[in-house]
Amino acid sequence: MTHHDATPALPLRPPVFHILLALTRADLHGLGIAAEVEHSTDGTIDLGPGTLYRTLKEMVRVGLIDEVDAPEAADPRRKYYGVTEAGRRLVSAEAARLASLVRLARDRDVLPDGV
Amino acid sequence: MTHHDATPALPLRPPVFHILLALTRADLHGLGIAAEVEHSTDGTIDLGPGTLYRTLKEMVRVGLIDEVDAPEAADPRRKYYGVTEAGRRLVSAEAARLASLVRLARDRDVLPDGV
DNA sequence: GAACGTACTATCCACTATGGATATATCTAT
DNA sequence: ATAGATATATCCATAGTGGATAGTACGTTC
Structure with a gap:
């Protein structure tokens, strides 16, 4: 039994979203x-x-x-983190939400040229 | 002299963004x-x-x-609002910022299929 | 036309979230 | 060894949110 409590709801708080997004690139x-x-x-x-x-x-x-385990020869003070499957699902959902906002903005011609 | 004080910086607070976006459709x-x-x-x-x-x-x-002036025959309690030029510029900038986040998410393959 | 329920704006208050300041420990470089 | 930078962690003051409440005016029904 993994002890995730309440999974946060959308919209994600900006810090949570940005941390998840950063960790999709690397631990x-x-x-x-x-x-x-x-x-x-x-x-x-x-x-x-x-x-x-x-x-x-x-x-x-x-x-x-x-x-997660730190890379070889890393500063031992550092604590490394990686995204879980739940985290990936959630950042995905939030990104989709943002995409729909961008679409809304585009429909109303408020997006700058070329964006 | 229009008396706009400090124009808010990006990122826009969500309520401000959504109100601006709603008003780009109609007063x-x-x-x-x-x-x-x-x-x-x-x-x-x-x-x-x-x-x-x-x-x-x-x-x-x-x-x-x-x-702004209310439409004909509107409930007189209602106060109608419209976006200013400054508001349009700002919602545009924020939409562009969100678009770049979506692009970032897409680059990292966290966007669901078809989004 | 009186009364009732609803729509609307507005303010208040309790709670949550943010980010700078601070504390403490440990690394690296000289 | 000392100094300075890096890193995690907590604390606190402030800002932001949204529900509760208030007050007024509308529309409808009887």
């Missing part, structure tokens, strides 16, 4: 996640330490991510 | 906006009265929306 540790998120969003998403570690802990608790 | 009154948002998001976005009226007031203050 990462806390600050690595924050760096990846900041980079891949061109700096629009910041993730302070408060939000970061609190959210990671909560996500482990509900079974969206798991702590 | 609407408070509860009409909430209904349109709920409908166009298949019920995933709710907008309680607290968030709704507080946000509308704030959006008028910063110049994202304007109170």
Whole structure:
């Protein structure tokens, strides 16, 4: 029995979504996640330490991510995380939701050219 | 002199984004906006009265929306709102941001088939 | 036309979420 | 060995949300 409690409902809170998305690329540790998120969003998403570690802990608790073995020769302070199957399903659902919002925006001609 | 104070930065708070998006379709009154948002998001976005009226007031203050003349024969209690040029620019920017998140998700194969 | 139920705007309050500040430990480099 | 950077973790003040409540005006039915 895996002890995921309440799986969060859509819409996902932005930090949860961004952490999941970052981890679909590779297993990462806390600050690595924050760096990846900041980079891949061109700096629009910041993730302070408060939000970061609190959210990671909560996500482990509900079974969206798991702590995984660190790569060889990694700084032993780092804790690495990977997405679970439940996490993958959820980020997928949230991405689909966002896609439908983008479609809505496109239908109403509010998307800039070429986007 | 239009008295928009601080124009909000991206990411837009979800209620602001959804209200702007609803108003790009037509000028609407408070509860009409909430209904349109709920409908166009298949019920995933709710907008309680607290968030709704507080946000509308704030959006008028910063110049994202304007109170406009009500249609003929409308219930006189209703206050109708329309998007300003600044509001249109902002919803456009936010939609583009969301589109780039969707692209990111697609690149990582987390989007369901056909989305 | 009186009364009743409903629609609408508006404010209040309790709860949740965020992110900066701080603490503590450990790594790396000089 | 010391200094500075990296990393996790918790704390706290603030911001944001949404339900509850209030008050007013509409529409309908009798």
